[in-house]
Amino acid sequence: MRQAVMHAPGDVRVEDREDPVIIEPTDAIIRLSATCICGSDLWPYRGAEPVEHQVMGHEYVGVVEAIGDEVRTIEVGDFVVGSFWASDNTCEICRAGYQAYCVHRVLMGTIGTQSELARIPLADGTLVATPGMPEPDLIPSLMAASDVLGTGWFAAVAAEAGPGKTVAVVGDGAVGLLGILAAKQLGAERIIAFSRHADRQTLAREFGATDIVEERGENGVAKVKELTDGLGAHSVIEAVGTQEAMMQAIHSTRPGGHVGFVGVSHDVAIPGDELFMAGVHLHGGPAPVRQYLPELIKLIWDRAIDPGKVFDLTLPLDRAAEGYQAMDQRTATKVLLLP
């Protein structure tokens, strides 16, 4: 099969590799209908994380080709969506809704899903089948559910977005944009998007943003305060992962409000005294996407939401390198790859 491998920062190649096989009786093998490039894949691409001859990708949708002897709820031929963490969905942590921390979790990035085929561990716990074979135009949205939508959704839940709430969103990448969509679905009254890019502003408004703030850092905070009687937003989503973004999120939140952070933190240190004086709730980390998949698949299947719009470039898998380049240079927000 063909699979993307990052040999070094900036060097992604699609190569012939051995087909995956069932290893554990709880495994499934899927043939990917789509895969994609994640913002977090750019960290090693840019040299901010070490990388050496590493398989890439952790997002996937596709059709089940084989199952292990102990797989009970997933069948060959099912169209399935899964999260970037494989999880048993039965342990105490999974039952509490934190499948990204399942005691048996497997990081899909170590298996790599920018490929034609992929082995999915803990198939019963990890995979959710759609009601049938999706229309082709639904595939980008189902693909989004695997990570960026699920992550934006978690951020909005962690920020306690809901009726009567003013929500601010730091970051206008795919996750931030889908955080806006999630906040809207959860009933937020007002949604303030921080964005400087005209095309992303347009999508932000389409997904539910009511206000756009172009300022960043403390100037951005001042703008949010201005829009909220000096108090700050009730709920703030942080979908970047830098020090500036984290502090912008904390300072944009009113005392007693909630920050949901899903940007993978790099070189972030939160000053304890500032957090103490801010009086906000802070919650985040790798999203337990599995928790939300049944609900998200239903919303997509019923065409209530169209998160697939975040994909603004589609390429065949073999041209993955171009996709990385486009996201690195910000000529694309999110790249869909078709094996």
Place this chain on the structure above:
Amino acid sequence: MRQAVMHAPGDVRVEDREDPVIIEPTDAIIRLSATCICGSDLWPYRGAEPVEHQVMGHEYVGVVEAIGDEVRTIEVGDFVVGSFWASDNTCEICRAGYQAYCVHRVLMGTIGTQSELARIPLADGTLVATPGMPEPDLIPSLMAASDVLGTGWFAAVAAEAGPGKTVAVVGDGAVGLLGILAAKQLGAERIIAFSRHADRQTLAREFGATDIVEERGENGVAKVKELTDGLGAHSVIEAVGTQEAMMQAIHSTRPGGHVGFVGVSHDVAIPGDELFMAGVHLHGGPAPVRQYLPELIKLIWDRAIDPGKVFDLTLPLDRAAEGYQAMDQRTATKVLLLP
């Protein structure tokens, strides 16, 4: 009147000062029945915060001597308890339960309550009257409600202590001990106290601790994991304010669990990547004690709780300097001062 003044680190004197008077029509003047020394008063005492000829104290109970023209709910002769933040209790932030961030808040520490008399701003919002004149033996407990009990209670609420939960408490000072009492009242199933002092361990058990862990730092974390099937506690209270205590709290919490932190942070920086991977909820800051006062006063009045036990040294106000020394040298946990 007599009032404690810190001239410099380590130098506390009780001096003759002018009696306070009504300044705003929303003020009240109270005659203190008791006041006390807070763990946070030790930061300037030890030179960790700047101090120069500063009035001290922010905890108070007493009898109303005078009220301003606009005070409606508090009467002369009432026995009252208030928080260390004066608050209007009507603004949007107060109504959301975050009175410590009231848009009109006044820090009582700037007025100083280690004194015979004190001016209380925003009396209607700040003060809660007891059902009548308390029996003398209830005064230490009512005094505790003004800060340490209210703060421990907030920490337990922020940590979402409740039925079925395992709660760990970092810090065995007055706030930590009363965090244990709060967790017990809130229905926690198991309460793990970190403590190395025999007398504090005894009080911890009396307040509801089921397990004592003497190890600190990562050894303490390992012990909590051992007691919780490797998962960590559901709820952790941080009542110290140091880097070690904060990280001990975060690492002792299971993914999806809650850390309630009320130790005034000094030189704490929370690494973003560790917080991201921990997946905990983090909430804390100055406690909105006012929110809990009616409930806490009722529990004390009904003799359902006895938080006054944290006072292990009682001195006349004029001997405040001895009280500071005792707390600094840890020969006392919490000092009650009688004007």
